[in-house]
Amino acid sequence: MPGPMHRPEKAYRNMDFLNSREARGLRIISEYLEPYARFHRFAVEDTIVFFGSARVMSPDTAARELEAARREGDAAVVERAERAATLARYYDDARSLARRMTAWSKDLSNTRRRFIVASGAGPGIMEAANRGASESAGLSVGLGISLPNEPTNNPYVSRELSFEFHYFFMRKFWFAYLAKALVIFPGGFGTLDELFEILTLVQTGKSRKKMPIVLYGTRYWEEVLNFEPMLRWGTISPGDPDLVHRCDDVDCAFEYLTGELTRLYLDPESEARGQKPVRSPAR
Secondary structure (H helix, E strand, C coil): CCCCCCCCCCHHHCHHHHCCHHHHHHHHHHHHHHHHHHHHHCCCCEEEEEECCCCCCCHHHHHHHHHHHHHHCCHHHHHHHHHHHHHCHHHHHHHHHHHHHHHHHHCCCCCCCCEEEEECCCCCHHHHHHHHHHHCCCCEEEEEECCCCCCCCCCCCCHHHEEEECCHHHHHHHHHHHEEEEEECCCCHHHHHHHHHHHHHHHHCCCCCCCCEEEECHHHHHHHCCCHHHHHHCCCCCCHHHHCEEECCHHHHHHHHHHHHHHHHHCCCCCCCCCCCCCCCCC
16 A cells, blocks of 8 residues: 655755765855855955964963963963964954954945955954954954864854855855955964965966955064075066065055055056956856
C-alpha cells in the first residue's frame, strides 16, 4: 500500500543540502549576490578601505595592560606590553583619520559620490576605523570573516552594512571592487596579504581604476617592507614602489587622500583626462 502523501522540501530550503560539498557553488554566489543587493539598497559605490592588525589596542587598554605588566614584574611581559603601548598610537590615528575622511565626504557638494569607510569589521585598527566613522555620524562598512575563536563584528560597524563571509576570496573581492582608496596600517600576515593582492591588481592593470594607497607608519613599515632588493634583482619595475604613498601622521594621509580622490573622482575635468568614474555593481 502507498504511504500518505507528503510535500517534499524545496531544495533552497534544505539546509543539509545547502551546507553540503555539492552546494559550495551556491554558497559562493550567495556571498556575491547578498552583499551586491545590500550595497545597491544603501547606494554604496565608493569606499576608503582601512587595513591593519586586529591586535592593536586602544591607548587606554594598552596603558592598563602595561601598568598590570609592570606590577607583575616579568621583564619579557613588560617588554611586550611596552611594544603594544607604542603600537596603540595607530589605533588613535586610524580613528582620527576615519573620522576626518567621513566628515569630509559628508560635506561634499557632489551628492553622487560618498566615500564610505570600510574595514574587516574586527577589533584593532578595524574597530578604530569604524569607530571614527561613527563619531562623524557616518555609515561604515564591515566585511567580517568567520574564524575559529574570533570575536564577531565590532560594535561600530553600521548594522545595515555589517557582513560576515565564509570565503576569504569573496571578502577580498568586495574590498577591492568598491575601494577608491586604501590606508594600510601596521599589521601581520592578513594585512600583507590584502596589501599585496591590491598592489598586484594595480601593477598588472587588472584594476582599471586609479587607487591612492597610503602605507601608514614609517617606523613599522621600514622594518617590515623593503622594496630595494626586488628592484636590485629586477623582480619589480622601477616605478612600482611609487604605487604606495608613505605617511606617518593623520594630516599627511588626509591631505593626500582628499587631494587624490578629488583629482580622480570629483574634478569635472577628470573624465576629459581619461579617468572615467568607475561604476560598482550597485549601478
